[in-house]
Amino acid sequence: MGKAGGKAASFLPAAPLALFFAVAYLLPVAILTAVSFRPDLRASGWTLAHYAAFLGDGFNLSILLDTLWLGLQVVGVTLLIAYPLGLVYMRAGPRLRALLVFLILLPLLTNTVVRTFAWMAILGRNGLVDTVAATLGLADGPLRLLYSRTGLVIALAQIYLPLMALPLNNSLAKIDGNLLRAAEGLGASSAHLFRTVILPLSLPGAVAGCLLVFAGATTAFITQTLVGGGRQIFMPLFIYQQAIGVQRWAFAAAASVVFALTVMAIVYAFNRFARARLRGVDA
């Protein structure tokens, strides 16, 4: 048997999944794209009208940009929370580490609706935050955090924190303890140690976490609608309303394509940028 034949045969076990993805993933996405260029779902002919309608309307564009901005805000907040958590994890003994893994996994394994519901009870009228603020005399009246942008970003950051913490902790745990001791022995302060040793070496985990959190937060339909409320519209709800609500299938398809392309482009660009910067760091 020739070398090429042997190579093709070696892919054989991946064939069922490749076939499944071709039918259930690539074909639907191709048809979605095709429909977005049609006048209507079952109409023939080609048109750019839906893209023109989506991209030419400032309101639609603001929804798209706001969704991406929400993703970036959530990524920023999760980074701010995950790094201290990771540093504690790094210096923890095996028992504390096991406990931390349990605590990080627990919210990840409970349902998203449950976690979102929790935030409604925390941020809502007479919820936990209101009660605490009133008890401490910090506020005289409801804080109206539910349905606010701040509340939404905090809730999403907490809900997606595990997706940042797991890869980041993995990276931090791999850092050679001798490096840290050497740096400390040479007189590096903890802040300096963090900036010059820990931060660069943990970037692979942070990058993986950023991508997962960004992808999650931009498509978090449940949390966006329940904690964000009716006045904040993001792309997932917009697509849902246009498709199921008013049945503008082709327009919804165009909006879906634009949304998917922007998210994938940002993920790809970030990945490329990060890999270029990380060359030389052992992932």
Added chain:
Amino acid sequence: MREARNIPFDLAVWLAGAAAIVLLVLPTLVVVAMSFTNEFTLRFPPRSWSVRWYGELFANSPQIAAAALASLKVALIATAVSTALGTLAAVVLAGRKDRWAVALDSLFMSPMVFPAMSLGLALLLVLSLAGIRLSLLTLAVGHVVIATPFVIRMVSAAAQQMNPALLDCAASLGASRTYAFFTVTLPLIRPGVVSGAIVAFLTSIDHVPVSLMLSDPRTETLPIHLWAILEANLDVRVAAVSGVIVAATVAVMLIVDRRMFVPGREKG
């Protein structure tokens, strides 16, 4: 040795770390406490306690039970299919750097970042154009696409730790590829396969956008049903459902060996 430590920085890190841990745990505790409220609102803390919402949930909530059953069926099908196909693919692709392997791997991993609402609409359009009725099976097909990347990630992590010389040994002793897969590869990567299946199940049972797009009254899953309840009128029964889910999760985590979830760690 430690005179150079920066006390304010260390203190800030530990305080922020402690705050992060509180933030991780707090919502779960709030939900569990909330489920024992005696009130009709989400006032927290409740003024009086009871198990009335659990009673309400178990006694007369046939729709919630039906949605939970639908979720369970879809998740079981999606887990079986994604674990079987994903494991086969991951074993082939793990650690390979040639162009076709990398391309296939990127394809299989891409649903992780492809917006699921767009995928849901894409599937709905195909089903509608092909004249296929929505069912739990069509929903499970979508969930397989969503869950497969997690299976592949877990299984390839396990497969990469395997010593490739073992397969050469099996081959030189006359084992066929299929025989070697079942007798050598599969037992060695079993922790990866099991954790892949668990994560696939959890992903499916928690998934919303594709389920939402492909849902009709017969295929409504639990998250979609709970979402609809919360959108319409903050029914406190959701707190009881949440309590049940949290309890089930903790029970499963205590039963299943925690080490299996930690990626890249050798099982002793």
